Amino acid sequence: MNQKPDEIMEMARRRGFIWPSFEIYGGVGGFYDFGPLGAVMKNKIIQKWREFYVIREGFFEIDSPTITPEDVLRASGHVDHFVDAMVECNKCGEAFRAVDLAREQADVDIEGMSKTEMEKFLETKGVRCPECGGTLGKIFYFNAMFRTTIGPGSKRVGYLRPETAQGIFIDFKRLQRHARGKLPFGVVQIGKGYRNEVSPRQGIIRLREFTMAEAEVFFDPKNPTHPKFSKMAGEQIGLWLATDQMKNRQHITRITVEQAVNEGLVCNKLMAYYLALTKRFLLELGIPEEAIRFREQTPGQRAHYSKETWDAEVSTKRFGWVEVAGLAYRTDYDLSRHAKFSKEDLTIFYGGEKVLCHVVEPSYGIDRPFYCVLEHSYTSEGKRKLLKLKKWLAPITVGVFPLLNRDGLPEKATEIYDQLKSEGFMVEYDDSGSIGRRYARADEIGTPYCITIDHQTLVDNTLTIRDRDTAAQVRIPETELGKTLQALVQEKISFDSIGEPVKK
Ligand SMILES: [Zn+2]
Known part of the structure; x- marks a missing residue:
C-alpha cells in the first residue's frame, strides 16, 4: 500500500470499478455507480457475506421493500431520532x-x-x-430520511428505509414460527439503505444510497450466548474502549473475546462472538489484521435504539479510520416499540414463560469495505502496478491471450476461452498490444492468472499460466487447466507446486 489514494481512485474510474453517478449531468454528491468490474467485485463481497451469515450461521434471508410507511419508522424512532x-x-x-x-x-x-x-x-x-x-x-x-408519498395525494407518507433491519422486525412473528421456536435465531437482509446526507464530501465513504448487509440475532435475554462461542473464544480482537476515548487515550486493548466478556468490556457472549466473526470476515476480504479495530461508541454517539455499539473500523490512507460495520445491542427496543404501536403481541413462549426477545445486530456496509479492499490491495513495484486482491475476489479470474494474432493462435485461444467460460470462470480475452502490456492491464485490475497460447500449444497442447503476484510462468497441459485454476483460486495448492517456472 505505497500508492497515493488519488491514484487508486483514478484507476478505479478508468478501469470500470466505480464511477460518479449522473456524470453527464454534472454529477450529484453521495452517489456512485459500480462499473462492469466493480459490480462483479461488489457481488462477490455480498456472496461472501452470505456464506458467513446465511450458510455457516444458518440465518434466514428475507427481502422486504425499501419504501416504508411512516407508521413503521415512527415506531422505530427514526422519524424523531434519525x-x-x-x-x-x-x-x-x-x-x-x-x-x-x-x-x-x-x-x-x-x-x-x-x-x-x-x-x-x-x-x-x-x-x-x-x-x-x-x-x-x-x-x-x-x-436524514428521504421522504415520499405512497400513491397520489400527500396523505400517505413514506420514506426510503434508513436501514434494512426494520423489515425484519416487522416480520418477527412469521420468522420465529419459521425458526420453530428455537432461540437464538438470526435473520438477514441485504439491500439498499438511504441517508440524505447534508453535504457528502467523502466520495464513496459517505453515500446517500448504499448497500447494507444486516443480521438481527434474536435471543433470550437470560441466555445471551452463541452455541458455538467456545470455538471463537480464543480469537484476539483490538478494542478502543469508550472510557479511553473519553480520556483522549489512543490505547487499543488487545484481548481474546472470552476475556473481553469476562472483564465486562463487551456486554455478552453473543456480541463477542460476532465481533470475532466480523474480524474474520474482514480478513477474508484481504484487510490486514493491523488495519482492523473495534471502536466502542460513547454514550452520546450511540443510536437511540442501542445499549452498546461497536464500530468495526478499517484504517485507510485517504479517509483515516473508516467504519465498515456496526455491532449494536438493540435490546428489546424494536420489538417492544412495534408491539406498542401495532398492538400485536410480539412475545413468544420460551422455556415455559413469555419472552420478549433481545437483539444483537451485526450491520455491515458493503460499499465502504469495497473501497478499503481496493486501497489495501493496490501496490506498485517499480513500474508494475498491481491490485493484489484475494484470488476469489478478483472480478476477472483468468485472462486468455494468444501470443500472436496469426498462425492459428487466436482460434486455439478462443477455444480455451470458451472452455473456461463453460466451466464457470470469469474470463477475459485480450489480443490487443504486446503481451507485456496485456499482462500489465491484467495486473492492474487484479486478475490472478493469465494463460498464453503460443506455437508450442499447437504442437503439444501445453500452455503457460502466469501468476499475478510473482509474474512467474509455468507450462501445463491444456487438459489440466480448469482443475488447476480451480485449486489455485481456492488456495488449495500453491503456484510453485504446479510445475517448473519457464525461463523468460
Ligand atoms: Zn455564511
Whole structure:
C-alpha cells in the first residue's frame, strides 16, 4: 500500500470499478455507480457475506421493500431520532452540520450534546460560517430520511428505509414460527439503505444510497450466548474502549473475546462472538489484521435504539479510520416499540414463560469495505502496478491471450476461452498490444492468472499460466487447466507446486 489514494481512485474510474453517478449531468454528491468490474467485485463481497451469515450461521434471508410507511419508522424512532443537528449562517443562509463545524473549527466531537449545549458550545468557541465568516443562528434538526408519498395525494407518507433491519422486525412473528421456536435465531437482509446526507464530501465513504448487509440475532435475554462461542473464544480482537476515548487515550486493548466478556468490556457472549466473526470476515476480504479495530461508541454517539455499539473500523490512507460495520445491542427496543404501536403481541413462549426477545445486530456496509479492499490491495513495484486482491475476489479470474494474432493462435485461444467460460470462470480475452502490456492491464485490475497460447500449444497442447503476484510462468497441459485454476483460486495448492517456472 505505497500508492497515493488519488491514484487508486483514478484507476478505479478508468478501469470500470466505480464511477460518479449522473456524470453527464454534472454529477450529484453521495452517489456512485459500480462499473462492469466493480459490480462483479461488489457481488462477490455480498456472496461472501452470505456464506458467513446465511450458510455457516444458518440465518434466514428475507427481502422486504425499501419504501416504508411512516407508521413503521415512527415506531422505530427514526422519524424523531434519525436527525442531524444543523445551524444556518445569519449572513449568507448556508446550512451546516453543527458536529462538522465543531470538529473543523474547535477539534471537538459534540455528537450527543443537547440542542442548547451545542448552541452554547458554538458560541463560546466563536465558531463562524466557513463560507462567509458570518455568525450562526439557532440549532435546528434535519431528518436524514428521504421522504415520499405512497400513491397520489400527500396523505400517505413514506420514506426510503434508513436501514434494512426494520423489515425484519416487522416480520418477527412469521420468522420465529419459521425458526420453530428455537432461540437464538438470526435473520438477514441485504439491500439498499438511504441517508440524505447534508453535504457528502467523502466520495464513496459517505453515500446517500448504499448497500447494507444486516443480521438481527434474536435471543433470550437470560441466555445471551452463541452455541458455538467456545470455538471463537480464543480469537484476539483490538478494542478502543469508550472510557479511553473519553480520556483522549489512543490505547487499543488487545484481548481474546472470552476475556473481553469476562472483564465486562463487551456486554455478552453473543456480541463477542460476532465481533470475532466480523474480524474474520474482514480478513477474508484481504484487510490486514493491523488495519482492523473495534471502536466502542460513547454514550452520546450511540443510536437511540442501542445499549452498546461497536464500530468495526478499517484504517485507510485517504479517509483515516473508516467504519465498515456496526455491532449494536438493540435490546428489546424494536420489538417492544412495534408491539406498542401495532398492538400485536410480539412475545413468544420460551422455556415455559413469555419472552420478549433481545437483539444483537451485526450491520455491515458493503460499499465502504469495497473501497478499503481496493486501497489495501493496490501496490506498485517499480513500474508494475498491481491490485493484489484475494484470488476469489478478483472480478476477472483468468485472462486468455494468444501470443500472436496469426498462425492459428487466436482460434486455439478462443477455444480455451470458451472452455473456461463453460466451466464457470470469469474470463477475459485480450489480443490487443504486446503481451507485456496485456499482462500489465491484467495486473492492474487484479486478475490472478493469465494463460498464453503460443506455437508450442499447437504442437503439444501445453500452455503457460502466469501468476499475478510473482509474474512467474509455468507450462501445463491444456487438459489440466480448469482443475488447476480451480485449486489455485481456492488456495488449495500453491503456484510453485504446479510445475517448473519457464525461463523468460
Ligand atoms: Zn455564511
